[in-house]
Amino acid sequence: MILSERAQFDLARRLRSRERATLGEVFAFLSGLYFRGKLAYANTFARTAEGICGVLVITPTRGLVDPATKVSLRDLREFAEVDIHESDPRYREPLARDAQRLAKKLSPECEVVLLGSIATGKYVDVLLENFQHRLRFPADFVGRGDMSRGGLLLRCAVDKTELTYISVMGAVRSGKRPPKLTPRRYLKASPI
């Protein structure tokens, strides 16, 4: 629907116009819980040195992108063409390039938190090469599926409670599924 030339809602109209829309709002629209939770969490807790973006989206074809970057329908169609897989150079090469650049810019005490799957090599392979011991992930991710992670991060952002991270290097990346989160409702007016 968002890619349709006939779609009339505000976001779809902006994507077709010169105004465009931000990567963050488009992705959050496409996956309300999964992506929105991650983005809200990252925006709540990111703290970086001046000149470095604290939140970056791992995209299918453009490497690491600031979620405030404006995108068009053409960009989204490009993303749709490529699966995120470590063996696909269209995904891997831009990510490796940007990860290398970021690793050079970060101070030694700065850590990089991956809000994504660590069970496969699609993110971890490229990122570990560049960030090594600085690459961390939320310990509570182990054993959770994508949607459960999104839900967990959304409630942590709302509660302003940051999770504990552990190093990806040498970590046990899969484990027993934790208990389900208790359902929670959010008001539409919520800023998250």
Place this chain on the structure above:
Amino acid sequence: MIVIPSRENGEGPLQFQFRHSTYLVCSNRVGEILHFVQDDNAVAAEGV
């Protein structure tokens, strides 16, 4: 872990870790949705 029990702007407590962090947000599920939506549009355009 740093805990600020209450803040001047009236917001509730904030709990965070005191260090610089950059967050990398993955989007594989979004890519899958885009792929599906694009396929769906192609089918619609062909009038199937």
